[in-house]
Structures are given as structure tokens and as C-alpha cells.
Amino acid sequence: MPATPRRDLAAMIVPLGRALTAAELPLLHDHGLTMWAYSVLLRLDDRPLRSQAALAEAIGADKTRIIDVLADLEERGLISRTSDPADRRVRLLALTPEGHRVRTAAQSAIQSREDRLLARHLTPAQRTTFLEALATLSTLPPDTLTTP
Amino acid sequence: MPATPRRDLAAMIVPLGRALTAAELPLLHDHGLTMWAYSVLLRLDDRPLRSQAALAEAIGADKTRIIDVLADLEERGLISRTSDPADRRVRLLALTPEGHRVRTAAQSAIQSREDRLLARHLTPAQRTTFLEALATLSTLPPDTLTTP
DNA sequence: TAGATCGGTACGCATGTGCTTATCGTGTGC
DNA sequence: GCACACGATAAGCACATGCGTACCGATCTA
Numbered sequence: 001m002p003a004t005p006r007r008d009l010a011a012m013i014v015p016l017g018r019a020l021t022a023a024e025l026p027l028l029h030d031h032g033l034t035m036w037a038y039s040v041l042l043r044l045d046d047r048p049l050r051s052q053a054a055l056a057e058a059i060g061a062d063k064t065r066i067i068d069v070l071a072d073l074e075e076r077g078l079i080s081r082t083s084d085p086a087d088r089r090v091r092l093l094a095l096t097p098e099g100h101r102v103r104t105a106a107q108s109a110i111q112s113r114e115d116r117l118l119a120r121h122l123t124p125a126q127r128t129t130f131l132e133a134l135a136t137l138s139t140l141p142p143d144t145l146t147t148p
Numbered sequence: 149m150p151a152t153p154r155r156d157l158a159a160m161i162v163p164l165g166r167a168l169t170a171a172e173l174p175l176l177h178d179h180g181l182t183m184w185a186y187s188v189l190l191r192l193d194d195r196p197l198r199s200q201a202a203l204a205e206a207i208g209a210d211k212t213r214i215i216d217v218l219a220d221l222e223e224r225g226l227i228s229r230t231s232d233p234a235d236r237r238v239r240l241l242a243l244t245p246e247g248h249r250v251r252t253a254a255q256s257a258i259q260s261r262e263d264r265l266l267a268r269h270l271t272p273a274q275r276t277t278f279l280e281a282l283a284t285l286s287t288l289p290p291d292t293l294t295t296p
Numbered sequence: 297t298a299g300a301t302c303g304g305t306a307c308g309c310a311t312g313t314g315c316t317t318a319t320c321g322t323g324t325g326c
Numbered sequence: 327g328c329a330c331a332c333g334a335t336a337a338g339c340a341c342a343t344g345c346g347t348a349c350c351g352a353t354c355t356a
Contacts, residue, residue, distance in 0.1 A: 006279065008255065009262045010172055011190065012286035014165040015208065019293040020158040042159065051303065060163065062344060067305060089303045089352050107156065114157045121288065122281050130281040131154065133274045138160035140269065145167040199333070210314060215335060237322050237333045 031106040041103040048094035179254040184217045189251040196242035
């Protein structure tokens, strides 16, 4: 039985992810965002969040480390951080209109570039299926990958 | 024009890569390999390499940091490191038969798990197209992504 | 009411990695 | 033949990140 002829999934995906991330960085900085700040804006766009620890967990960050990021975003008026009246220990996190505007602008720039990339190298059918499959795989519960 | 409804490519790919990597780690350790050691074995399988700096660059590692990895692999008989007779400054790097055996065993374990994952969550057609597109994108020259 | 718990914050430690410099043996060009 | 360039190696600095601890204020519970 010959060795499998294809490269490992991770060996293809991880460098691709790195390259895409590297390509994103200048676009983010154009909008005054770091990667962590952008992650925060993306996450809060879905819906406001109760508690910063939940946010950290959702974006895979360290809860003691996003504090500065949140403080900075709040200072710049991109997010609001208010104490929950029901339990004043927790902070309610939400995008401000300005935060929403910045997030949309940054994401448009990024996705435009991505769309151009895909259009240039994949057929429309490939592109559709690829995005479909990617969406499927990237939304699997974490333990699906680690325990089978 | 509404905001694009899909997630960023990088936002899907990077966490997926992380998850796949995390799932690989225990398998690698079963074969006595670290991720860096495995990267080395994979790269050397293609063809032997002249110079360690070239290897480091090929696998995206720091050239001053793979030295210990290579020394360990050599000590365990998985790779050979000989001085090039034509230029004794450079080291010729190659897999030993034992190194090839270990590499094959580790990769089989990893790809079996990957195949099971894909089979479970994608249709055969999706799977084929996905791997095709992934192979295409992951072999693009680096500047294709960073400069368009 | 007192003690336990919880979210947020700050701080220190360890680690992994990149980047720089220095050294040594080897090669090459003047 | 000699100065310089180059590959491999070692050692140090810098930074980002993860992890643990400690503290504070607010809340819950016995």
C-alpha cells in the first residue's frame, strides 16, 4: 500500500490561514484595528454580550489580556461597556454605531480582497463548494475534531 | 448594498487549522514526534535538502531554532546530516529508512483521522472539491495573497 | 449578617518564538 | 595568500501569549 499522496489537511490549512492573516493585517491597520480588536468587533456584531470573560472565550483570547483591548475600543467610542443593572458585577458589551461602521468598513475591505483571490484561482463551482465545506467544518463543535 | 453575510475566510480557516493541529498533536506524540520534527520529516520526504537554512525557510521555522530539532532527529537515527563533499560548510539532510518509516506511520494515523472527519461531515463531491480547492490555494506563491 | 462566590482587573512567571550578534570552520574572489 | 562572504551554531534580548495568583467590589446564600 503506497503512502497517501495528498498533504495533511493541517499542513495545507495552517499556512493558508497564516498567509490570509498576514494579508489582512495591513487592511486592519488602515482602519486602526489590531487583530484582537477586529475579533472583538466581529463577535459583538452578532449580538451584545454579557461579561468580558464570555467574550474572551468566544474569540479564543485570554480574559486577562483583552482588558486593554476593550479599554482602548471603549475610549475610541467603538464599543460600550456598561454595568448590568441586574448584576453590577458584569459588563454589558455592545457595538456603538461608530463601532459598527468601522467593523463593516474593515470587513468589506477584507472580504473584497478574499473574493478577488477566490475568483482568480477557483472556478465559481469550486468557490461555492469550498466555502460551503469550510463553513461546515469551521462550525463543528471543538470536540468533534479532538476526540473521534 | 448589505454587509456580506459570510464570515471572513481567515476567521474560518485559522480556528479550523488550530483545531486540526490540536487533534494531530497526540497522534504525533504517540510516534515520538513534535510538530516541528514532523514538519522536518514531511519536508525531507520530498527530496533531501542542501543546507539547514533552506529547510528552516521551507517549513516556516527559525533557522537558529531547528538546530536542536535536527540534532535530536539525527541522534535518534531518523535523519542523516552529512557534510556536502562539494562544500563542506553545508549539511546534506535526508531521511533515513527508519525516519521514512516513522514519517509514514505518523502520517497514516493523521490522514486516517482526517479522512474519517471529512467523510462524516462532507459529501463525497464536497470532499473532492474541497481538497482540490484547498490544494490550489495552499500552493499559491506567498506574494499572491499579500500583494493583490 | 457573615462567609463564600463571582466578574473584572492587575501583576508576575514561564514559555515559545523572532531577531540580532558573535564565533568558528570553510570557500571564494581579488 | 589574504580579506571577505557564507553556513552552522550558540547566546542574548524582546515581545506576545498562557497561566496562576491576588485583590476589589458586588452578589448570593446559609
